Amino acid sequence: MKDLSADVVQTLFRFLRFPCETGIFAMGTPTPESPVLVTCNFDYTVRHLKKYLIDKGINCYLLVVNTNGTNVWCAAAEGIFPTEKVLSHLKLYEVQELVNHKRLILPQLAAAGIKRKVLSEHGWEGRFGPVYFKYLDDFIKGGLEAPTKTMKMLEYGYWERFKMGVSHGMFCTFVCGIPILIFAFHWWWIGILLVWYFALCMQLIEHFIPVHRLVYKGLILAIPLLALLLFFLPANDQYLRSAMGVLALATYIGFDSQGHSHLGQSQRSGRITLTLLATYAIIYVGTFL
Structure with a gap:
């Protein structure tokens, strides 16, 4: 034991x-x-x-x-x-x-x-x-x-992928937990679920997504969530703020997955991630203006 x-x-x-x-x-x-x-x-x-x-x-x-x-x-x-x-x-x-x-x-x-x-x-x-x-x-x-x-031969089967996803999910929960509480306090549990969705998917199914850079794989995983949001929120400022939150999680967790993979690791991925996060922040602030 x-x-x-x-x-x-x-x-x-x-x-x-x-x-x-x-x-x-x-x-x-x-x-x-x-x-x-x-x-x-x-x-x-x-x-x-x-x-x-x-x-x-x-x-x-x-x-x-x-x-x-x-x-x-x-x-x-x-x-x-x-x-x-x-x-x-x-x-x-x-x-x-x-x-x-x-x-x-x-x-x-x-x-x-x-x-x-x-x-x-x-x-x-x-x-x-x-x-x-x-x-x-x-x-x-x-x-x-x-x-x-x-x-x-280095094996990376689904059991190893799952364990890596669990570890990554735990790490991202600590990193993303405070921003989620600040920007989505009343829906914090949904934010945590989204963290685990991206963390596990980036290990279990990312190899099926036909793009090379991991940050883009994260964004593709966000597409069904953005579509699902339309069933619960009208296409207004509230939707935009929620969408920016989902995209921010997808971008960060996709990028951070580089620490668990040999794919897509480069300085350019870092610049792309910072540019995307800055864009989301500008759009988010703009919804209040």
Whole structure:
């Protein structure tokens, strides 16, 4: 139950950092020939990785590097999981004293931050393992050869999309909650529902929308809502103010979805978003004049 509770909290608030203890951990009964695995100190990852290693009976050393509780992919992209930090942890925990080799199994998604060439200059051989640790057993039994195409493939199924949508919905609720209370106090619950509609749709169905930029996908998701509004509000100033609110949520959440996707990330998206939000604000104020 403790692990389940931690999983729920860390899924809902994935945008926060959840650090765990760093160090070198003996998994099973490792020998000097046992492999050395490297990961970050994101609690969710470490808990599940340790459980997997125990369940599979894999005898190894696990080096947990301090990334302030950030997951592997984000930490590598942010520059807080670099080669230098791996080297410093190898030295700090005297890993070389535990094994008779200098091979490291690195997370595939850390490739943006960890450079094998730099590792080799310091006497260590880094080998990128599979994207998911569910393939680690096969990878190790295969002699640490290059991962197969399946092992290197990043999966993003609907369960992962849903979890990401829940996390994004929680984050956007905090960000958009105050503006919703200020501008739509009597309809705050509808505003929160709209936040979750956009957050979940931007994960679950955005790939079906035939445009590239994520902020535009958010705007397309707003179209059925704007049409629905016409059934409840006359096409007057009240409708315009409500429509601007819906479009503002669609634009912001669509743009913010870049943090969960490789699509549409550019400075131009930021300029487009600011321009659109400024336009909505001008129209909103204009309805009172």
